[in-house]
Amino acid sequence: MKPEFITYKKFNDIALANQLSELLEKHNVAFFVEEEALSFDPTFAYNDTRQYAVKISSNDFETVNELLLHEANEDITExxxxxxxxxxxxxxxxxxxxxxxxxxxxxxxxxxxxxxxxxxxxxxxxxxxxxxxxxxxxxEPEASQSTWIIIGYIFALGGGILGCFIGWHLWSYKKTLPNGERLFNYSEKDRNQGKIIFYLSLVCFALWLVYKFTPLFTGDN
Incomplete structure (x- = not known):
């Protein structure tokens, strides 16, 4: 089975991403660099800086950690x-x-x-x-996301597609540990709430579309 490539480190400067890439290439560690578009952030913290993600196999995380520590060990002498x-x-x-x-x-x-x-x-x-x-x-999962769950339900019931994104994030977002292991970021309870918000948003949005466009087909004004 082909290993999944996941983000090892993100950089705002392509030169720093290239620096890590050169080290990986030197030691024959498979990788690729991906310029990432802004992703959904439930905190709505806007950051227009482009990011460059260096991605490697989760199996290589420990190896790369050691490579960087070894390189740093040589640099700190000066x-x-x-x-x-x-x-x-x-x-x-x-x-x-x-x-x-x-x-x-x-x-x-x-x-x-x-x-x-x-x-x-x-x-x-x-x-x-x-x-x-x-x-x-x-x-350990993040602390209870009760505030975002409430906001998610409000947007979901209002027919807003934003509720869909909030629900999806709570339900499926994963974090990557320093050893390459990937785990869900939120508790099972919060993830279940996120799943409900996600599907509720889809249903409410679909109902809103039906309400909005039915008159066009029935001739009602």
């Missing part, structure tokens, strides 16, 4: 002392390592090096434990 991580407290540096998925590989490796220089070395075993704990945290 870290500029004015780099912002040098002003971080021990707690802040530990937070960078704990939430490595929110930072780039360079920052994670530099944070680890700075902690070691301050006498707080993190062993490979401790790092693995931190990564496993973080994965378990990320597996």
């Amino acid at each position: 870290a500029d002392k004015d780099y912002y991580l040098f002003s971080f407290t021990d707690s802040e540096l530990l937070d960078v390592i704990t939430k490595a998925d929110e930072w780039n590989a360079y920052d994670v490796q530099l944070a680890r090096k700075l902690l070691a220089a301050r006498g707080k070395t993190i062993s490979d075993e401790e790092l693995n434990a931190i990564e496993e704990k973080r994965i378990e945290e990320l597996k």
Whole structure:
């Protein structure tokens, strides 16, 4: 079975996407770069910046993680002392390592090096434990989406197609974990509500179309 290619990382700058692409090509990791159009965002936060998604097989996530860490390990030997991580407290540096998925590989490796220089070395075993704990945290579904569920029902009953998109997002949206695993982003309860909103929106929209256009065929004004 052909592996599914999913987004490993997104960039607003094509040069950064190409930089990662060159590393993947150098190590014979299959990939492709896709320019992404704006997708539906239930928060309605508009961002007109084009994004470039570097996509790889989920089976290669761990390999690419290691490649980036190895490359970062070589780069931090020449870290500029004015780099912002040098002003971080021990707690802040530990937070960078704990939430490595929110930072780039360079920052994670530099944070680890700075902690070691301050006498707080993190062993490979401790790092693995931190990564496993973080994965378990990320597996947890988002908090209850009750507000968006209510909004979804309002749009659905109003015949608005927007309710369809809200329902679809709650029902089917998946997140990608740092290890390449993909999971539904919302709880089963919220996903079921999203499914109901999706189909209710379709029904209400269809009824609205019938109401709107029936007079054209019956001759009623």
